[in-house]
Amino acid sequence: MDTELISKKDLLDQMNISYGQLYRWKRKQLIPEEWFIRKSTFTGQETFFPKAQILSRIGKIIAMKDDLSLDEVAGKLSPLLYDLRLRREEIIGRNIVSSMVMDRLGNRADEDGMYSFERMLILFTADKLLQTGEMNLEEGGQLVQTLREHFSKFDGRSCDLVFTRKMGISAFALITASSELYYESKVKLIARLSMTACLEELKMKLA
Numbered sequence: 001m002d003t004e005l006i007s008k009k010d011l012l013d014q015m016n017i018s019y020g021q022l023y024r025w026k027r028k029q030l031i032p033e034e035w036f037i038r039k040s041t042f043t044g045q046e047t048f049f050p051k052a053q054i055l056s057r058i059g060k061i062i063a064m065k066d067d068l069s070l071d072e073v074a075g076k077l078s079p080l081l082y083d084l085r086l087r088r089e090e091i092i093g094r095n096i097v098s099s100m101v102m103d104r105l106g107n108r109a110d111e112d113g114m115y116s117f118e119r120m121l122i123l124f125t126a127d128k129l130l131q132t133g134e135m136n137l138e139e140g141g142q143l144v145q146t147l148r149e150h151f152s153k154f155d156g157r158s159c160d161l162v163f164t165r166k167m168g169i170s171a172f173a174l175i176t177a178s179s180e181l182y183y184e185s186k187v188k189l190i191a192r193l194s195m196t197a198c199l200e201e202l203k204m205k206l207a
Helices: 008-015 019-027 051-065 070-077 088-093 099-105 117-132 137-154 195-206
Strands: 005-007 037-041 044-050 159-166 169-176 188-194
Touching: 005 008, 005 051, 008 019, 008 044, 008 051, 044 051, 051 070, 051 195, 088 099, 099 117, 099 137, 117 137, 117 188, 117 195, 137 159, 137 169, 159 195, 188 195
Parallel strands: none
Antiparallel strands: 005 044, 037 044, 159 169, 159 188
16 A cells, blocks of 8 residues: 655645745645655656645644734644543543554553553554455554554654565565665565654644
8 A cells, every 4th residue: 555645736726825835834844754755756856745644634724824824824734633542442542542542552551541642653653444344353463563563763763664465474564754665576566655644644633
């Protein structure tokens, strides 16, 4: 499941915004740096964006910018949610993680029955892949274990979750977002997810 991208030119045309607006919003941190993806094309280097996330984000910026300053918009779009903790019922009720995933994979709440932002992100990511049908519940357990053990090691740096399968055996890895990854011929790439994009999507749900 590769993330669908949109070119900078198509983005500016579709959203009817200028180059200057786009980069002013970037400087104000309304648009994450990680969403500006440089790729080689036949015309040279071009900038692309994760399509669903950037269209949603710019739509929200446009809707708010006439009534709020850019700093106020930034506060709305990037609330300080990392200390937020929710109970199981709240997570399901706010449609953050499905009840099935909470029942099967979400049995690691804190002693007080609350889930930290990081634990919600891990379950949200697993739910996201399960919803596509490309991953089963057993593999979901592997994914959750991989993120529990290694996600914190990136200490806020951008990383991607890589999901592969070879002869029916699945594997998960976390790599820095800019890394190229090469496989032997019999390994199939099932999905490569930006954890930054997942984090931003979760923040929008919690905001």
